[in-house]
Amino acid sequence: MTQVLFSSFLVAMLSVPVLTLISCRWAKARALPAVLLMGSLAVGIAVATTALYGGQKFVIDVSQVASFSFALSVDRLSAFFLLLICSVSLPVILFSSSYIPRHYSGARRHWLWAVLPLFLMSMVVVVTASTLFAFLFGWELMTLFSAGLILIDGDSEERRHSIFVYLLMMHAGAAAVIGAFLLFLPHAGNFAEMRASATSMPPTLRTAVFLLAFVGFGTKAGIVPLHLWLPRAHPIAPSPVSALMSGVMLKTAIYGFVRFAFDFLGGGPSWWGYLVLLAGCVSGLLGVLYAIAEHDLKRLLAYHSVENIGIIYLGLGAALVFAANHSPVWAALALTAALLHCLNHAIFKSLLFLGAGAISDAAQTVDLEELGGLLKRMPLTGTAFLIACCSIVGLPLFNGFVSEWLTFRSFLAGSEMSNFSAAIILPLAAGVLALIGGLAAACFAKVYGVAFLGRPRSREAASANEVPLPMQAGMGALAAACVAIGVFPGLVLRSLGKLTAELLPGAELPQAATSLSGILPWIALSALVLVASIAALKRTKRLTATWACGLSGLNERMQYTSTAFSKPLRKVFSQVYKADRTVEVVPDGTPYFPVSISYRSVRTTSFERSLYRPGVDAIVAAANRLRQLQTGNIQIYLLYIFAALIALLVFMRFV
Amino acid sequence: MTLAMNVVQVLLLILMAPLVRGVIARLKARIQNRRGASVWRPYSDLLKLFRKEDLVPPSASFVFRLAPIVVFTATLVVAAFVPLLHGSALLNATGDFVLLVYLLALGRFFLMLGAMDGGSSFGGMGASREALVSTLAEAPFLLALMSVAIAAHTSSIAGMVRWTMGQNFFQFSAVHALAFVAMALVSIAETGRMPVDNPTTHLELTMIHEAMVLEYSGPSLALIEWASGIKLTVVMALLIALFAPWGMASSLSPLAIAIASLVLLLKMTALVVALALVESSVAKLRMYLVPDFLGVASALAILAVVFTALMR
Numbered sequence: 001m002t003q004v005l006f007s008s009f010l011v012a013m014l015s016v017p018v019l020t021l022i023s024c025r026w027a028k029a030r031a032l033p034a035v036l037l038m039g040s041l042a043v044g045i046a047v048a049t050t051a052l053y054g055g056q057k058f059v060i061d062v063s064q065v066a067s068f069s070f071a072l073s074v075d076r077l078s079a080f081f082l083l084l085i086c087s088v089s090l091p092v093i094l095f096s097s098s099y100i101p102r103h104y105s106g107a108r109r110h111w112l113w114a115v116l117p118l119f120l121m122s123m124v125v126v127v128t129a130s131t132l133f134a135f136l137f138g139w140e141l142m143t144l145f146s147a148g149l150i151l152i153d154g155d156s157e158e159r160r161h162s163i164f165v166y167l168l169m170m171h172a173g174a175a176a177v178i179g180a181f182l183l184f185l186p187h188a189g190n191f192a193e194m195r196a197s198a199t200s201m202p203p204t205l206r207t208a209v210f211l212l213a214f215v216g217f218g219t220k221a222g223i224v225p226l227h228l229w230l231p232r233a234h235p236i237a238p239s240p241v242s243a244l245m246s247g248v249m250l251k252t253a254i255y256g257f258v259r260f261a262f263d264f265l266g267g268g269p270s271w272w273g274y275l276v277l278l279a280g281c282v283s284g285l286l287g288v289l290y291a292i293a294e295h296d297l298k299r300l301l302a303y304h305s306v307e308n309i310g311i312i313y314l315g316l317g318a319a320l321v322f323a324a325n326h327s328p329v330w331a332a333l334a335l336t337a338a339l340l341h342c343l344n345h346a347i348f349k350s351l352l353f354l355g356a357g358a359i360s361d362a363a364q365t366v367d368l369e370e371l372g373g374l375l376k377r378m379p380l381t382g383t384a385f386l387i388a389c390c391s392i393v394g395l396p397l398f399n400g401f402v403s404e405w406l407t408f409r410s411f412l413a414g415s416e417m418s419n420f421s422a423a424i425i426l427p428l429a430a431g432v433l434a435l436i437g438g439l440a441a442a443c444f445a446k447v448y449g450v451a452f453l454g455r456p457r458s459r460e461a462a463s464a465n466e467v468p469l470p471m472q473a474g475m476g477a478l479a480a481a482c483v484a485i486g487v488f489p490g491l492v493l494r495s496l497g498k499l500t501a502e503l504l505p506g507a508e509l510p511q512a513a514t515s516l517s518g519i520l521p522w523i524a525l526s527a528l529v530l531v532a533s534i535a536a537l538k539r540t541k542r543l544t545a546t547w548a549c550g551l552s553g554l555n556e557r558m559q560y561t562s563t564a565f566s567k568p569l570r571k572v573f574s575q576v577y578k579a580d581r582t583v584e585v586v587p588d589g590t591p592y593f594p595v596s597i598s599y600r601s602v603r604t605t606s607f608e609r610s611l612y613r614p615g616v617d618a619i620v621a622a623a624n625r626l627r628q629l630q631t632g633n634i635q636i637y638l639l640y641i642f643a644a645l646i647a648l649l650v651f652m653r654f655v
Numbered sequence: 656m657t658l659a660m661n662v663v664q665v666l667l668l669i670l671m672a673p674l675v676r677g678v679i680a681r682l683k684a685r686i687q688n689r690r691g692a693s694v695w696r697p698y699s700d701l702l703k704l705f706r707k708e709d710l711v712p713p714s715a716s717f718v719f720r721l722a723p724i725v726v727f728t729a730t731l732v733v734a735a736f737v738p739l740l741h742g743s744a745l746l747n748a749t750g751d752f753v754l755l756v757y758l759l760a761l762g763r764f765f766l767m768l769g770a771m772d773g774g775s776s777f778g779g780m781g782a783s784r785e786a787l788v789s790t791l792a793e794a795p796f797l798l799a800l801m802s803v804a805i806a807a808h809t810s811s812i813a814g815m816v817r818w819t820m821g822q823n824f825f826q827f828s829a830v831h832a833l834a835f836v837a838m839a840l841v842s843i844a845e846t847g848r849m850p851v852d853n854p855t856t857h858l859e860l861t862m863i864h865e866a867m868v869l870e871y872s873g874p875s876l877a878l879i880e881w882a883s884g885i886k887l888t889v890v891m892a893l894l895i896a897l898f899a900p901w902g903m904a905s906s907l908s909p910l911a912i913a914i915a916s917l918v919l920l921l922k923m924t925a926l927v928v929a930l931a932l933v934e935s936s937v938a939k940l941r942m943y944l945v946p947d948f949l950g951v952a953s954a955l956a957i958l959a960v961v962f963t964a965l966m967r
Binding site for chain 2: 390
């Protein structure tokens with residue numbers, strides 16, 4: 001039954017591009033692609049839910065009828081990520097069903113509706129693949145389709161460069177992933193054989209597999225310093241596509257890493273875990289610090305994806321350390337934390353990107369310095385965005401808190417390890433997580449305060465209107481999910497417990513994990529009662545002008561800007577930014593009565609300068625040197641051919 | 656019976672809060688050779704504010720009026736986690752110390768939003784500064800609590816308190832000493848007292864907390880003021896409960912509770928006197944020195960965590 005459902009889900013998804021072709025000639029069927037896509041995603045949710053909660057496995061194997069081994073199978077891990085993809089995409093598509101017609105017309109709209117389902121489909125293939133061929137097929141298509149979706153907004157020089165960087169890094173990452181697969185030869189055909197052969201592998205080979213998977217999937221996930229493509233590619237895509245890329249596509253990399261590190265290899269030595277922890281700390285801290293300095297909302301959100309991937313890696317690293325130290329129970333807790341944060345981040349990050357889409361729809365810009373006072377003009381968007389902010393900051397009663405709390409709890413459990421270094425490093429990692437949380441709070445207080453509160457800073461922001469109903473509904477559904485998981489974490493924790501028990505033999509989610517789901521509903525209830533009863537108290541209200549030291553004429557330019565807000569933190573962490581700052585005063589040498597002052601501050605991250613620049617320079621230099629071979633002279637080329645022929649003959653003679 | 660006692664504890668924390676502020680203000684006045692207002696003054700202030708009307712800036716949205724309520728509620732829930740007279744609290748769960756830290760963060764987040772909703776530069780200025788201080792205070796706060804949790808082998812605050820009650824004062828470990836100093840420094844930053852922030856300042860340019868609440872008036876201001884009073888009292892009670900819980904009632908007999916109340920009064924008085932002395936004798940730090948101040952707290956908290964592994 002589920003198998004039939006799964007097949008029909010795949011067929012329905014694949015039929016959307018075809019139907020788009022039909023509907024583009026028939027004006028009445030304009031909404032058809034969106035409706036069909038949402039319907040098939042709903043079927044996908046049903047499939048994933050039955051597989052995740054029921055635990056039955058099912059397989060679709062094409063290799064029996066075709067000459068290549070293409071097989072999809074859904075086990076609990078796949079089902080969890082399938083659920084993540086489908087349930088987050090559904091509201092995003094609902095949002096798009098109104099956003100895309102408002103912003104794109106004609107061929108571009110049809111292109112979007114044709115490629116969007118294929119992009120979703122490629123992600124579904126990645127998380128359900130059970131053969132090497134199917135996985136890599138989905139993995140490459142995912143990159144290409146997302147690049148195709150980014151291109152839709154134009155192809156200026158700058159955008160093409162960003163897409164070039166994106167494709168380049170994705171292919172480098174894919175090369176590492178392919179390498180990790182090929183090391184399993186001759187058992188690299190399908191996942192079951194790989195799993196079986198991993199136990200008899202020599203340790204050095206296992207380490208090589210792990211490192212290749214770490215780098216390959218790390219590039220897709222965007223861990224620092226492999227994140228370079230992320231803040232370039234995500235902001236320039238259409239907002240719903242950014243939501244899918246940041247919220248969903250990055251998670252397929254986490255899926256791949258978990259599949260390799262836990263399912264195939266079954267954990268390894270402690271230093272694997274410490275490496276992942278380090279990657280998590282660096283990505284988390286630098287991601288949020290770079291985000292604070294941004295005032296382009298979409299680029300800021302892209303940097304926050306780096307931060308949240310860091311938090312997920314913190315959980316994964318802790319799980320690897322626990323597994324190496326023979327405490328599968330705590331490993332299960334840490335892995336649960338990481339997986340739950342995957343889901344949570346998918347929900348609130350796509351909500352934030354949809355919010356950014358709604359802002360650009362209403363105010364024609366996502367530059368924070370041009371916004372302000374949007375909450376009064378867009379109450380529903382503003383409320384949903386506030387919920388997303390609270391979630392990403394990790395405040396209690398919102399979903400981000402639950403996964404962060406589980407991560408904290410597993411770090412605390414690290415102190416019980418008999419291994420001395422684990423007992424120090426894991427609890428200290430909690431400090432890093434707390435610092436990341438604090439910085440994220442500062443960043444989103446800035447985002448929300450500047451964009452949605454106070455007075456509008458531009459005419460566009462002042463005349464913004466609430467977005468249409470389908471867009472509101474898409475955001476509302478995601479916001480509801482944030483609160484639902486935040487108050488009743490038991491909804492997902494139990495099935496995640498079963499999932500981790502499958503991955504880590506002998507592990508059962510500890511009691512500690514579920515204690516939170518006992519207390520959170522009560523706190524939520526009492527807080528709700530308190531808030532409601534205080535709000536119900538009669539408070540007379542009178543509008544008066546804002547205090548301006550007794551002067552009149554306060555205007556919107558006197559408000560704190562996004563740049564001003566983040567200045568103290570940028571000053572304290574100035575070592576991270578190293579901005580190139582130039583101040584020009586005209587005329588020169590008159591600091592008190594200048595005619596004009598111009599100020600410019602450019603940040604190139606130190607990774608670009610010290611890590612990528614030398615590599616890029618070396619490649620360009622090598623290419624220049626190789627160019628001397630290409631003289632363009634036909635006689636020289638004939639000589640090359642002749643030399644090659646001679647060399648081959650000599651070679652054949654001696655072999 | 657225990658439940659009733661726990662409810663009494665929460666009520667005591669809430670109702671005592673204005674008195675604590677009143678006593679501190681009075682003591683400071685005395686030290687500075689002024690007569691000072693009555694210790695009951697904060698109560699009449701609150702009453703007066705609750706009777707007044709709310710003045711709302713024209714640019715403000717619903718967040719402006721929601722923020723004080725959220726701040727008050729979050730602080731109230733935090734109060735329910737702290738044991739006061741006996742080794743148990745109204746709310747307790749494993750790992751609730753993380754919840755405590757993040758509930759305080761929830762209140763602060765909304766206060767920052769409320770400040771920015773006023774549409775003046777002072778609100779943004781206060782919020783920006785508060786963001787700096789609270790960001791850097793969160794990590795040492797959590798690490799200090801965590802080191803105590805590790806030493807006590809339990810992750811609920813009430814459990815930690817019960818564990819410490821069973822220890823001998825003279826076996827007090829280096830972990831506790833380090834964690835105590837770290838927590839004390841963080842508490843100063845967290846509650847906005849000298850030398851991090853001056854709660855009695857009248858100059859907008861030097862304000863942190865006061866700049867954030869500059870636009871508030873009437874009942875909203877009363878809620879914020881009361882909440883910050885509760886926060887101060889709760890943090891003091893937390894310091895007492897975690898690091899010097901001896902004297903708390905181990906049974907619920909009237910005598911034990913009477914003794915516990917008396918001992919609590921003594922300990923609170925000692926903390927209040929110490930705070931008043933510190934506030935009267937040190938100058939406010941330049942804002943960019945606050946990260947150094949909190950850096951010391953972080954270093955101590957990190958050491959406390961390292962010591963838990965060294966000393967087992």
